[in-house]
Amino acid sequence: xxxxxxxxxxxxxxxxxxKKLGGGILVVSFAxxxxxMFDQGVFSTGEGPAYEPWDTDKEILESKPLALVSDxxxxxxxxxxxxxxxxxxxxxxxxxxxxxxxLGAFDPLRREMFIGLxxxxxxxxxxxxxxxxxxxxxxxxxxxxxxxxxxxxxTQSEKDTSPLYKAIPQRHTHRGEYNTxxxxxxxxxxxxxxxxxxxxxxxxxxFSSSKEKQNxxxxxxxxxxxxxxxxxxxxESNKWFKENWKDIQEERDGITLDAQGSSFxxxxxxxxxxxxxxxxxxxxxxxxxxxxxxxxxxxYGVISxxxxxxxxQRARAGRAWQRIHLHGTNIGLGMQPLNQLxxxxxxxxxxxxxxxxxNAMKExxxxxxxxxxxxxxxxxxxxxTHPSPRRSVDDVxx
Ligand SMILES: Cc1cc2nc3c(=O)[nH]c(=O)nc-3n(C[C@H](O)[C@H](O)[C@H](O)COP(=O)(O)O)c2cc1C
Numbered sequence: 001x002x003x004x005x006x007x008x009x010x011x012x013x014x015x016x017x018x019k020k021l022g023g024g025i026l027v028v029s030f031a032x033x034x035x036x037m038f039d040q041g042v043f044s045t046g047e048g049p050a051y052e053p054w055d056t057d058k059e060i061l062e063s064k065p066l067a068l069v070s071d072x073x074x075x076x077x078x079x080x081x082x083x084x085x086x087x088x089x090x091x092x093x094x095x096x097x098x099x100x101x102x103l104g105a106f107d108p109l110r111r112e113m114f115i116g117l118x119x120x121x122x123x124x125x126x127x128x129x130x131x132x133x134x135x136x137x138x139x140x141x142x143x144x145x146x147x148x149x150x151x152x153x154x155t156q157s158e159k160d161t162s163p164l165y166k167a168i169p170q171r172h173t174h175r176g177e178y179n180t181x182x183x184x185x186x187x188x189x190x191x192x193x194x195x196x197x198x199x200x201x202x203x204x205x206x207f208s209s210s211k212e213k214q215n216x217x218x219x220x221x222x223x224x225x226x227x228x229x230x231x232x233x234x235x236e237s238n239k240w241f242k243e244n245w246k247d248i249q250e251e252r253d254g255i256t257l258d259a260q261g262s263s264f265x266x267x268x269x270x271x272x273x274x275x276x277x278x279x280x281x282x283x284x285x286x287x288x289x290x291x292x293x294x295x296x297x298x299x300y301g302v303i304s305x306x307x308x309x310x311x312x313q314r315a316r317a318g319r320a321w322q323r324i325h326l327h328g329t330n331i332g333l334g335m336q337p338l339n340q341l342x343x344x345x346x347x348x349x350x351x352x353x354x355x356x357x358x359n360a361m362k363e364x365x366x367x368x369x370x371x372x373x374x375x376x377x378x379x380x381x382x383x384x385t386h387p388s389p390r391r392s393v394d395d396v397x398x
Contacts, residue, residue, distance in 0.1 A: 053390040064132075068124050079237070083113045123168055195323055207301075294377070
């Protein structure tokens with residue numbers, strides 16, 4: 001073979017090799033990508049053991065009181081910490097705060113924890129009627145057990161399955177965009193006020209004008225920035241942000257990508273790419289708060305009580321919130337709590353520093369006899385939302 005021919009053959013072999021290598025890399029990376037997509041649950045939204053509690057087929061539970069608990073654990077709760085424990089007998093259920101699952105610096109006065117427990121009480125009560133019980137609720141039944149926030153005694157009665165009960169497995173926090181051209185009718189807001197009238201010392205007020213929404217929205221964004229700048233609060237919040245599919249399926253708690261109200265593409269990219277740093281998480285949160293949550297709120301609701309430190313009033317506020325959210329679910333309203341302002345107000349109180357956010361909260365509520373302890377936005381969502389993980393009934397029984 002001449003030198004010229006040898007060079008030509010060399011070139012062809014090199015080109016073939018490079019082509020093959022390229023193809024090989026493509027096949028391997030495609031296989032790797034596909035593996036990662038399955039491994040990280042891109043095609044399994046709402047599936048797996050962590051999501052089984054949403055399938056409310058109660059037949060599998062041995063006793064009816066346990067069926068009530070399986071409804072209670074689907075309630076709204078702060079950062080999906082699920083801070084509850086249940087003591088169950090054939091004729092009663094006691095609900096306890098699980099202090100080991102508190103949010104630390106993020107909820108220093110345990111305001112959110114007790115609101116979350118109230119949400120579980122609301123589901124317990126609706127479920128009791130639906131399972132043929134007459135429930136008798138007592139708050140703080142035992143002064144020696146401060147963690148026991150409620151006891152419900154159950155006697156047999158007629159079944160009463162309310163529309164609110166039916167909404168329990170459909171209710172999810174909606175963090176996506178809402179339709180900015182569609183206001184929530186005043187009659188709908190009045191209906192919601194009437195819905196919670198029987199909750200003693202609890203009130204809901206609405207902020208729907210552009211000026212009011214701008215003011216509250218700006219304060220929520222400012223409070224989000226303050227939380228991010230506070231290392232302790234930010235670390236506590238990030239601790240509950242779960243990205244890894246295996247962790248989600250095993251731990252069955254926390255805030256997930258699927259619950260962010262984003263498109264399939266964005267959620268998939270978030271799952272496929274390496275986990276985000278705390279800094280990127282914070283920026284994602286701030287940007288969604290600014291560009292989606294506050295920018296597309298049709299109206300804000302503020303739930304107030306007479307005494308913000310009273311755990312029973314907090315629990316009653318939680319019952320009100322859960323009921324409002326269930327009703328919203330039935331009428332196609334998206335809802336999302338946005339409590340950064342309250343979280344910062346509590347932090348200021350705990351650290352005994354100047355109450356900038358605390359005072360802003362007082363100004364929003366306007367009437368010094370009412371203390372605003374919970375803010376949410378509502379509106380008509382543009383996209384669907386997805387469930388958050390839940391621990392099993394067995395995990396929460398004492
Ligand atoms: C007291 C309390 C405060 C909450 N604060 C916020 C909040 O500031 N931002 C938010 O997106 N969700 C908030 N949530 C909603 C929870 O994160 C949500 O209920 C939890 O992750 C479970 O998800 P699910 O409601 O879809 O079942 C709050 C809920 C409660 C009860």
